[in-house]
Amino acid sequence: MMRRTKKERQQLLTSTIKDNPFITDEDLAEKFQVSVQTIRLDRLELSIPELRERIKTVAEKRFEDEVRSLPLEEVIGEIIDIDLDQSAISIFDVKEEHVFKRNNIARGHHVFAQANSLAVAVINDELALTAKANIQFKRSVKLEERVIAKARVTNIDERVGRTFVEVNSFVNNELVFTGEFEMYRSKNS
Amino acid sequence: MMRRTKKERQQLLTSTIKDNPFITDEDLAEKFQVSVQTIRLDRLELSIPELRERIKTVAEKRFEDEVRSLPLEEVIGEIIDIDLDQSAISIFDVKEEHVFKRNNIARGHHVFAQANSLAVAVINDELALTAKANIQFKRSVKLEERVIAKARVTNIDERVGRTFVEVNSFVNNELVFTGEFEMYRSKNS
DNA sequence: CGAGATCTTATGACTAGGTACTAAGAGTAG
């Protein structure tokens, strides 16, 4: 990498560290063909902390996320109330990653995912799977809105091992989504 | 904390570090009322790395996740062929994060998300939203399976601004999911 | 051209949180 002016170097330094916080001053010095001291002065001016501090903050973030990121993969929405085989309620806050960038409207599958997760959760069975669903999006959900989904078990057909769940989702008491789920359950109830 | 036998201490040490990897040997020594050297011998025996290495691995894990969790939020499935307002095909590989741990069956909303994403994508409009959907899961999809979703536009109703899309998803040519989507489109076609 | 300002590099003292190694004392079991 060629030598550049201070300003250029500092800009590059900032972005370099941003997308690889694990780089040492020594490596940076080599990359920018300056001395280690220059790198340290730069970091001082830009108030970029040292390697170990940077790593620590990344690690800490991960630790905070641990609680928050698992539910994202697992169950969508936070279940706040549940009465097995009867009803359940969950909330889901629409964040940036859930919306179309263009218009800040939530992608339908996230709203569906919340309802589907809730329908699975309300069933008192180790193995519950969605067999069919009939859904309607009543109005679009936008960034920062809080969706409250309410599930209600309408019918349990033990002979064929099917449970029917109705899920209605609201934003500020306004219906945004409604769905009827036909769920498969293994056997026990 | 009272003094304990070596074995007890080492067990506690392991679990203590596991749920707080940010603790120093000095703090541990105080916690267990032994010398710092004892703690270090313990870590050596248990092959628990030093604080800075522990923090680093936590941070690295977080960094790996960053790549893996982003595609999950955006468009689900990789679109491999598209003919706007006609048809489209996408593939989706079922990974660990998509399945129920208990039985390795994919959560329904991921399969739905792929179909929904495809239904949105096939429409030649900046703003396409799902209005209604009628879906059926024909058989369960398992870990490591590759789902191929095929979307076909069946009808475009320009007066009311609705487009009907049929999506069928297959694993090894076997139908696993089918859905009819009624999509809202802004105006232009 | 030269003086001052800015930038860069070097050097030394010190830090946290260790590793690796040697040595010595305490307690226990055979």
Added chain:
DNA sequence: CTACTCTTAGTACCTAGTCATAAGATCTCG
């Protein structure tokens, strides 16, 4: 009593820095 485990202590060394001071290099303006 001896052998062994366990614990503690101390030393040298390491990385990846901070902080402060000093001196050389470049640039800029009058």
